[in-house]
Amino acid sequence: MAANATPDFRTRLQTWLPKLVLSPSLAMVLVFVYGFIGFTVYVSFTNSRILPFVGPDGQPTHDLIGFTNYAKLFSLSHWEISLTNMAIFAGLYIVICTLIGLILAILLDQKIRGEGFLRPLYLYPMALSFIVTGTAWKWFLDPGIGLENIMQTWGWESFSFDWIKNRDFAIYTIVLAAVWQTSGFVMAMFLAGLRGIDNEILKAAQMDGASNWNLYRRIIIPQLRPAFLSAFVILAHLAIKTFDLVIAMTGGGPGRATELPATFMYSYTFSRNQMGIGASSAVIMLMTIAAIMIPYLYAELREKK
Amino acid sequence: MAVATQDTAIRTGRFARALIYLVLLLFVLFYMLPLYVMLVNSVKPLSEITGGGMMALPQVWTLEPWAKAWSTAQIGVQPTGLRPYFWNSISMVVPAVAISTVLGALNGYVLTKWRFRGDTILFGLMLFACFIPFQIVLIPMAAVLGFLGLSGSTAGLVLVHVVYGVGFSTLYFRNYYAVFPTELVRAAQIDGAGFFQIFWRILVPSSGPIAVVCIIWQFTNIWNDFLFGASFASGDGAPMTVALNNLVQSSTGVKEYNVHFAGAILAALPTLLVYIVAGRYFVRGLMAGSVKG
Incomplete structure (x- = not known):
């Protein structure tokens, strides 16, 4: 009996082992990601202001209040400013990054000597923290010591560039720094796409007398569709998550001129003790990203099967 | 690349x-x-x-x-400079990278060589977790870290980074092992090799390149993280990015721009060095995280 049971147990263990090995990670993701998402959604329907959720008497410190937080959220001018800024920021960031990335990739694809030397120089910002690069941009754009001051000492007395301190223009300095950080990455995505294009079609079109401009416009760029899609999805989700860069460069200011949803959520949750509203803003952020990412990931995973 | x-x-x-x-x-x-x-x-x-x-x-x-x-330099209450925060970051990054990479390798192995019904859905769930805006987990995470007594500790940050890093490491290893010949695994199985034996003897020896990609990616991401550090580690336990931000934003005294710049380079140095030495692998990691693996 006992001799029989041992191999039996071993075989059973072997069939269960793979699932057993996967289960800690899976449990972690289910609890810390999906459970937590559920929890934040719950908090967004309560009037919680600060942690903990349960008082010393064991009674919950909050009540369910339905969609009140969402109604309040969308009536706050602070949130409206964050959304407007997000629209400006994301729109410019995605378009400019894509353009620079595409142009650089096309130029680098012209049998450039030293391509292996140039590529890493375009891409290194991706390895740096936004706090580091934000600090560099913050002081470089500072009118007191940075660009404005430099130009004036170089003799251009009337030169003025105070965008980072100017309510109407500060958001564009965030765009500049963000574009600087990720456009090299977009270049790499497009370059990989360009290298995958079949040269035979191009040669045939050349024989027919097509100009370079037409080759790009009619044959090459249309074939880069998957790269455009990937770039859009990655850039859009990076834009929505932008947080560190704003904190490092402007702290959301001057005034609220550079507040984004991510900084809004952080300040309402941790400094203003309005956790319910903070949670509802996080839910809106998640839904926006999910609307972009889920179809994309779904398509990617289905293709691979 | x-x-x-x-x-x-x-x-x-x-x-x-x-x-x-x-x-x-x-x-x-x-x-x-x-x-x-x-x-x-x-x-x-x-x-x-x-x-x-x-x-x-x-x-x-x-x-x-x-x-x-x-x-x-004055960062917290004490004029300690960035040194202690640098070591905070090191002691957070090393275990977090090691654990998430090992878990990712095991997950990738299971998801490609021991497939079962619904494994793609499970992988999809793990993959989506890489892209969520982390604001959605800040509140419950703060509550749980407080409950576990890990608030403000390096151990707490290690836990956070393992949890939210495992999706990417699984992605890397899964895509890498997917093209690894399954016949080798089946042949070893017929010869009586067990689950871990196959992993250790057959897959691990050829996992060098993807392990490098994964380690570099996790290292760069975790070192550069600011949101979790700022939310869960205050004061003396803060990682390098948070300390640098405190240094630059401090409103007391004269703004010492040259010290800020030196501090910024100190915070950038580890990831910059990794990029200079193994940039190719870093870019591979970037691309695998965006375009098809």
Whole structure:
């Protein structure tokens, strides 16, 4: 009996082992990601202001209040400013990054000597923290010591560039720094796409007398569709998550001129003790990203099967 | 980078080529500008910066700002410099990278060589977790860390980074093992090798490149993280990015720009060094996280 049971147990263990090995990670993701998402959604329907959720008497410190937080959220001018800024920021960031990335990739694809030397120089910002690069941009754009001051000492007395301190223009300095950080990455995505294009079609079109401009416009760029899609999805989700860069460069200011949803959520949750509203803003952020990412990931995973 | 150099069929004239090189070099200037500003201003006295010489080479070279940023600058209550925070980051990054990489390798192995019904859905769930805005988990995470007594501790941050890093490491190993010949695994199984034996003897020895990609990616991401560090580690337990931000934003006293720049480079140095030594692998990781693996 006992001799029989041992191999039996071993075989059973072997069939269960793979699932057993996967289960800690899976449990972690289910609890810390999906459970937590559920929890934040719950908090967004309560009037919680600060942690903990349960008082010393064991009674919950909050009540369910339905969609009140969402109604309040969308009536706050602070949130409206964050959304407007997000629209400006994301729109410019995605378009400019894509353009620079595409142009650089096309130029680098012209049998450039030293391509292996140039590529890493375009891409290194991706390895740096936004706090580091934000600090560099913050002081470089500072009118007191940075660009404005430099130009004036170089003799251009009337030169003025105070965008980072100017309510109407500060958001564009965030765009500049963000574009600087990720456009090299977009270049790499497009370059990989360009290298995958079949040269035979191009040669045939050349024989027919097509100009370079037409080759790009009619044959090459249309074939880069998957790269455009990937770039859009990655850039859009990076834009929505932008947080560190704003904190490092402007702290959301001057005034609220550079507040984004991510900084809004952080300040309402941790400094203003309005956790319910903070949670509802996080839910809106998640839904926006999910609307972009889920179809994309779904398509990617289905293709691979 | 995974792109093979391949000749394009496009032909360009001499003038066009000169123009292309010019544009490419202008972009080099654009990308190098902040690094130049940081480097050159971290080795000059403060007066040269405030006097309008930000772009100039130092008239007087000095390592004073570096020394100050590292060991005496006022960051928290104490004038400790960035040194203790640097070690905070190291002691957070090393275990977090190690654990998430090992878990990722095991998950990738199971998801490709021991497939079962619904495994793609499970992988999809793990993959989506890589892209969520982390604001959605900040509140419950703060509550759970408080409940576990891990608030503000390095152990707490390690847990956070393992949890939210395992999706990417699984992605890397899964895509890598997917093209690894399954026949080898089946043959070893027939010979009586067990689950871990196969993993250890057959898959691990050929996992070098993807392990490097994964480790570099996790290292860079976790080192550069600011949101979790700022939310869950305050004061003495803060990682390097949070300490640097505190240094730069502190409103007391004279703004010592040269110290800020030196501090910024100190915070950038580990990831920058990794990029210089193994940039190819970093870019592979970036691409695998975005385009098809």
